[in-house]
Amino acid sequence: SYVLTQPPSVSVAPGKTAWITCGGNDIGGKSVHWYQQKPGQAPVLVISYNSDRPSGIPERFSGSNSGNTATLTIIRVEAGDEADYYCQVWDTGYRVRVFGGGTKLTVL
């Protein structure tokens, strides 16, 4: 089935910008969703349909998607952003929802 590749970890200093990538074959042709998961909690949708921000999600979170890479961007990173982040798409071929392996964001 369709494979989504994320870096296992990303580190960033507070106040800086974090970029978390999600690679997949022609992912630019798909709708990508991003979830944030803090330890011991359920995932939370932070970006839908590549770049839409659900109600309540800070404007510091944004998304883009083109070619073979989708990117979640977090500007002015805060300590509270430390979490695991997962990308997710619908695999039209196998008709399944697929998650990336997840990226642990560490705020230094």
Add this chain to the structure above:
Amino acid sequence: QVQLVQSGTEVKKPGASVKVSCKASGYTFVSYGISWVRQAPGQGLEWMGWISTYTGDPNYTQNLQGRVTMTTDTSTSTAYLELRSLKSDDTAVYYCARADYGSASPFDYWGQGTLVTVSS
């Protein structure tokens, strides 16, 4: 407000079955599908399948076919996940999640998770 409230922690022996419930409130139950997602300890998210709450038709991932059953009870706005012939590899937190009926739609609300431990 939209809520998905799941049943509590389960401990099962290998070969047994488990049934997890997910009670929805705050929206029209049949207007959204329910997916089940699991997460093994220290691992990522794995989509298990989904069920149309409107028709009751399920769609399971191939690797769980034959061991999993997803059902709904519209009278109580509750979705159920049953997993049979449990193995140690099935030890995980199981989440229900709501999504619009479009296949590409995101999971906008999640249950709190149910820990299922399979151990002899």
